[in-house]
Amino acid sequence: MRKYFKHYLIYYLLLFNSSEAFSQIKYIRVLWSVKPESEATISWFTKENSKKNEVLISTSKKNILIKKNISTIKTNYSRKLSNGSFFVHHVNLENLKPNQNYYFKIKSSSSVSKIYYFRTAPKDKQKGFSLLFGGDSRSNRETRQEMNRLVKKKFTENSDILALVHGGDFIYDGRKWSEWKMWLEDYSKTYTDDFRVLPLMVTRGNHEKDKKLFNEIFNWPGRGNVYYTTEIGNFSLLTLNTEISIAGNQREWLQNELERLSVSHKWILTNYHRPAWPAVKSPGLALQQWVPLFEKYKVNLVFESDGHVLKKTVPIKANKINLKEGIIYLGEGGLGVKQRIPTKKDAWYLQSPGYAESFHHLYVLSVLAEKLSVDVILKDGSVYDKFFIFPKQRI
Known part of the structure; x- marks a missing residue:
């Protein structure tokens, strides 16, 4: 019985860590405005007022996985919505490289998102x-x-x-x-x-x-x-x-x-x-x-x-x-x-x-x-x- 319980516990922990179904991180977005070749905003919501909100970002997905050569950027804006129960968070990114994939993971308190990515706009005038x-x-x-x-x-x-x-x-x-x-x-x-x-x-x-x-x-x-x-x-x-x-x-x-x-x-x-x-x-x-x-x-x-x-x-x-x-x-x-x-x-x-x-x-x-x-x-x-x-x- 103890053996089966151990297997169920391992399965549950793996499922918990690999799925956002249990995460309070919701509705992830990337927002652009003036300089999409070098700037972007990563945004998301949480159900609770999480104390530590940050984005881990790199030009390599592998670096995110092994936690090497990554940048950790804290939120510029975190507060409760004026008309809703959720909390909204924004991280403004600057000095990005043009025409580059950026991989990122979000952390809010103990919740961690999947690895997502987006591509910055090109700077080259000939690039379609x-x-x-x-x-x-x-x-x-x-x-x-x-x-x-x-x-x-x-x-x-x-x-x-x-x-x-x-x-x-x-x-x-x-x-x-x-x-x-x-x-x-x-x-x-x-x-x-x-x-x-x-x-x-x-x-x-x-x-x-x-x-x-x-x-x-x-x-x-x-x-x-x-x-x-x-x-x-x-x-x-x-x-x-x-x-x-x-x-x-x-x-x-x-x-x-x-x-x-x-x-x-x-x-x-x-x-x-x-x-x-x-x-x-x-x-x-x-x-x-x-x-x-x-x-x-x-x-x-x-x-x-x-x-x-x-x-x-x-x-x-x-x-x-x-x-x-x-x-x-x-x-x-x-x-x-x-x-x-x-x-x-x-x-x-x-x-x-x-x-x-x-x-x-x-x-x-x-x-x-x-x-x-x-x-x-x-x-x-x-x-x-x-x-x-x-x-x-x-x-």
Whole structure:
């Protein structure tokens, strides 16, 4: 009897140490903002107020296993959520090497996570890479999970994919931790089978509500109004915030950034929530405040969300079709929410080669040396559209 008890005890201890099912470490994420070639934030939650929270990180998985040549970094931010029973933890990483896999393990008190990894962005301007774009993952959990499985499939198939750019409206009511918890649980299903984590680059939507939980979850407490520029080699992405004043300080910042980027970067893209050129709703204030700047500084491509349809406009400049110098606006959020019937389908800016349809969707943007390639992927994995964007001549 003692022999069997000993075997059961050994089995239980091995199971306990090898599984996060017994760990209080939950909902691990990697967050990107300004410098993804050299910086990242690793974030997670615990059910209890753990006293010691840290990340063990190395460029080698073996080093993590044998505990040699690793860095141990303590949290920059650990506190209880303002509207929930969990505690949130963030570790900000700096001075990372470009285009490098980083393996990490999280420790919170006596709990230890599996070994995960992510890849930093390249710095080489000739190095190609891909990003996923999508928005509005709220409301319909089963469809969101189906779309997350599609994200995982694309992420697994294409190792050049670096991150997911999310256009906002993660959940229906951003004040409810119960909804965020389900979203975080579902997002963990996007990781590959060998535990590669898909970093997130985020903006706010109207359903994030009073922004408190959004800021705590995505590491924005005290860091401003969630608009920022991400630069990867010759590529730049301006993440804008339609949930605050889009004039004033944000517009001034946008103009300064566009002026700077127009002389230093080949590719300029933007991502925000409320559309300037909608397929369902009325135009957002971005149409008056931001679109003239996009056109002046020759932005290459714009991503929008909020409308719950699949949209691609014709190339637009000065309120007209301009196939040579116009900007295509893509959207409008299809990562889970029920899709609407596009009410503006007959609008001039949605005519061929544009369109507006009621399909869940995901965008795969591939950044190449001399062009951008955009694949429009539907829920069943089929490619609905594929098109290319070429550099614009800027003076």
